[in-house]
Amino acid sequence: LAKTTQPISMDSYEGQEVNITCSHNNIATNDYITWYQQFPSQGPRFIIQGYKTKVTNEVASLFIPADRKSSTLSLPRVSLSDTAVYYCLVGDTNNAGNMLTFGGGTRLMVKP
Amino acid sequence: EAQVTQNPRYLITVTGKKLTVTCSQNMNHEYMSWYRQDPGLGLRQIYYSMNVEVTDKGDVPEGYKVSRKEKRNFPLILESPSPNQTSLYFCASSLSILDRGYEQYFGPGTRLTVT
Numbered sequence: 001l002a003k004t005t006q007p008i009s010m011d012s013y014e015g016q017e018v019n020i021t022c023s024h025n026n027i028a029t030n031d032y033i034t035w036y037q038q039f040p041s042q043g044p045r046f047i048i049q050g051y052k053t054k055v056t057n058e059v060a061s062l063f064i065p066a067d068r069k070s071s072t073l074s075l076p077r078v079s080l081s082d083t084a085v086y087y088c089l090v091g092d093t094n095n096a097g098n099m100l101t102f103g104g105g106t107r108l109m110v111k112p
Numbered sequence: 113e114a115q116v117t118q119n120p121r122y123l124i125t126v127t128g129k130k131l132t133v134t135c136s137q138n139m140n141h142e143y144m145s146w147y148r149q150d151p152g153l154g155l156r157q158i159y160y161s162m163n164v165e166v167t168d169k170g171d172v173p174e175g176y177k178v179s180r181k182e183k184r185n186f187p188l189i190l191e192s193p194s195p196n197q198t199s200l201y202f203c204a205s206s207l208s209i210l211d212r213g214y215e216q217y218f219g220p221g222t223r224l225t226v227t
Contacts (some may be wrong), residue, residue: 032213043116043202043218044155051213085156089214098162099170100145100210100216102155 002090011109013095018075020106022088025069031066031091033071038085038105047086048073053109075108114139116219118203124225125193133188133222135203143206143218144186145170146178148199155202161186163208193226200224 005023012018024033030052036044048055049063050071061074077080088103116137125131139149139195145160147170157170161180175197177189186205190197198222 036216041219042219043204044213044216049215051204065209091209091214096152098143098160098168099198100157100160100209101171102147102157104154 004101006086006088006092006103009103009109013111014079015077018078018082020068020073020075020088020107020108022064022073022086022103023070024090027068027090032047032050033062033068034089035060035062035071035073036087036089036102038087044087055092062065070085078108078110080110080112082108084108113118114217115217116203116205118219118222120202120222121220121221124227126227127194128192131190131193132223133190133201135186135188135193135201135219136184137186137203137205137217138184138206139184139207139217141217142183142208143181143216145204145206146186146188147202147204148172148197149202157211158188178219185220193224195226198224198226209221 035047036050037047038044048060048062051062055062063072085105085107087105119134122204142163146158147155149155158173158176161167163201203219206216
């Protein structure tokens, strides 16, 4: 079963860059790595997705090493509104299905 | 507006009383899924559907049923709810996970309490 591991929590200050790493040692060859943001009492919201190397969009960057056993979500210059829980998601296609497995989430607290 | 809707948003029920939580999406997505979220356990997938009439078990399917008779709807059925199914439930949809990755759109959630 594909499993992901993330730090439970992180603290940062406004304006800093935040890097959250997710470990996914059993990722399958054709699986993507996807990150979500969730605010209290809301559904998760898609942030970024990648397969290998580096992906960047208007809100974040995603770094994936060649072995793909981990990934790092990078949030540049965080603000108070980035305080949320961040989830890493990989597929579980090794099990001949299309189940998706979320990590436990990283609670990011951004302080003034 | 592209969205995933769930109903009801809040539900308090008693043990054993059958209930259905509806989920509907207006984006013509093929993939739909149900998750439950519990404190300390994160998001766990209950069931998913790759397309109409195709459903599969996720990580925690026990005590739940689903159906996918139409592309836009994916109801979650609890035939005999028990207190351990008290949770926050999310429905999600995605265009296709086979070649588009896992960009899912989530509904607002249904908070279920079983007494």
